């Protein structure tokens with residue numbers, strides 16, 4: 001599943017990654033892990049029952065259904081054991097809750113939790129077979145980042161690799177951040193930050209769709225804020241790119257659909273990095289929705305073979 005702030009997208013796939021059926025429910029992530037996962041578990045039960053009864057999407061898959069493992073994608077940092085969310089900026093009630101155990105209880109199968117930007121990185125690599133030296137950045141209400149080294153997800157010592165959202169931006173307004181400091185990239189350049197800045201200036205925007213529409217309509221303040229966000233995220237990513245020397249920088253999320261944002265980000269990266277560093281760099285944009293779920297399916301399948309009922313069969 002891919003948990004958004006206001007919705008949960010659910011996909012049921014077989015062990016080869018082929019999608020059998022999908023669903024989406026409107027639910028606020030602010031309701032906490034028990035309420036959200038209970039609601040998702042009810043949907044999964046319906047999908048499985050539809051398969052048992054020869055539901056329209058599943059009639060050709062006679063081996064279906066049997067649940068082997070669950071992956072919970074979240075818009076926040078995840079610990080190294082892939083069992084809990086660590087200090088998320090906008091997920092009240094989730095911090096340090098053992099989501100893996102809760103999932104095992106609700107779904108009855110091994111469950112892991114993973115950051116959504118990491119899922120995009122894994123899923124995009126599966127879908128496009130890129131070079132594997134890749135930095136993936138999602139710019140939604142928050143800013144997420146996943147890193148692939150030689151095609152493998154690099155999570156770092158504590159699962160925080162790639163998390164640039166609390167990098168302090170020099171010269172930015174002293175906006176307080178959930179981490180207790182001020183002027184972090186997350187509170188300066190994320191979608192939530194842009195909406196807040198628009199609201200403070202008297203703009204009437206409450207959702208990401210509002211923001212996108214205003215920029216498409218040529219609203220000067222909204223467009224200026226998006227351009228500035230592109231420059232600031234590009235500035236932070238320039239350091240990442242100079243250090244890591246990836247062949248691909250992949251952007252996803254609603255803000256990255258805006259050409260103004262992408263142009264500002266590109267120009268900042270190319271102006272800030274050495275030509276030798278960017279010579280082999282491509283900066284692209286993908287629709288991260290499909291990649292997120294593809295990544296979740298892959299990690300759930302891995303989980304099934306590592307610790308699910310299938311594990312004993314393959315040993």
Ligand SMILES: [Zn+2]
Pocket residue numbers: 165166177178179180181184186
């Ligand atoms: Zn911070």
